[in-house]
Amino acid sequence: NAGVTQTPKFQVLKTGQSMTLQCAQDMNHNSMYWYRQDPGMGLRLIYYSASEGTTDKGEVPNGYNVSRLNKREFSLRLESAAPSQTSVYFCATRDRHYEQYFGPGTRLTVT
Amino acid sequence: GEDVEQSLFLSVREGDSSVINCTYTDSSSTYLYWYKQEPGAGLQLLTYIFSNMDMKQDQRLTVLLNKKDKHLSLRIADTQTGDSAIYFCAERVGGATNKLIFGTGTLLAVQP
Numbered sequence: 087n088a089g090v091t092q093t094p095k096f097q098v099l100k101t102g103q104s105m106t107l108q109c110a111q112d113m114n115h116n117s118m119y120w121y122r123q124d125p126g127m128g129l130r131l132i133y134y135s136a137s138e139g140t141t142d143k144g145e146v147p148n149g150y151n152v153s154r155l156n157k158r159e160f161s162l163r164l165e166s167a168a169p170s171q172t173s174v175y176f177c178a179t180r181d182r183h184y185e186q187y188f189g190p191g192t193r194l195t196v197t
Numbered sequence: 198g199e200d201v202e203q204s205l206f207l208s209v210r211e212g213d214s215s216v217i218n219c220t221y222t223d224s225s226s227t228y229l230y231w232y233k234q235e236p237g238a239g240l241q242l243l244t245y246i247f248s249n250m251d252m253k254q255d256q257r258l259t260v261l262l263n264k265k266d267k268h269l270s271l272r273i274a275d276t277q278t279g280d281s282a283i284y285f286c287a288e289r290v291g292g293a294t295n296k297l298i299f300g301t302g303t304l305l306a307v308q309p
Contacts (some may be wrong), residue, residue: 090239121299126205128285128299129240144296176239184228184289186297188239 088112090189092177098195099167107162107192109177115187117180118160120144120152122173123191129176135160167196201288201300208306215273217303219286222267226288229262230297231271234283243271243284273305281307 093108111118116137121129121144131144135154149171151163164171177189200222209215221229227248232240246253246260246269253260259272269286283302290296 126301128201128301129297130299131296134296178240185242185245186240188241190237190239 092189092192096193103167104165109160110158111179115179119178120162121176124173169196172196201298203300203303206304209276210308215276217271217284219269221288223290228289229269230287232285276307278307
């Protein structure tokens with residue numbers, strides 16, 4: 087089992103460009119999350135999806151959109167990237183015992 | 198409001214004990230967690246404690262919870278160089294959504 091996978095691992099964008107970060111899980115979990123990690127700020131929740139077909143805003147949703155394509159996949163889209171979105175992005179899932187499992191992260195730089 | 202605070206850095210010698218501290222503000226937290234992040238990797242759950250417990254021990258790890266002071270600590274006995282990582286505490290709030298509020302992380306540096 088791969089667990090939680092994320093693509094790409096690294097990305098450099100110019101201001102104003104768009105991109106989609108992909109996340110997939112093979113653990114059959116209903117809940118999925120997107121976080122960003124910035125130095126000195128811990129992890130902050132961007133969006134989450136409690137089940138297929140539902141999404142909700144987290145703590146810092148501005149500038150992002152998400153799509154829960156099916157139970158396995160939860161994507162995060164930046165429509166017009168800004169330097170403030172330079173960060174490391176983590177996808178996570180949650181099991182029925184409320185433990186969260188994290189992907190390896192996507193390191194995004196916006197110039 | 199919801200806030201979780203940790204000191205940013207801790208340095209210990211190999212073989213010593215490490216104690217990483219965390220304070221939280223939400224008294225309705227049901228579970229509190231410790232995650233470990235190694236360089237270039239995602240977060241991995243180390244251990245957790247339910248809010249009605251004072252202590253939990255798991256091999257070299259001891260978690261202490263002082264609910265009155267909203268203080269959580271992680272003690273690592275016989276710290277090894279492989280324990281060097283960033284350690285995050287997190288509190289679970291918000292019922293069915295399982296929203297986790299993370300601390301800023303403590304970088305543990307183990308000197309040989």
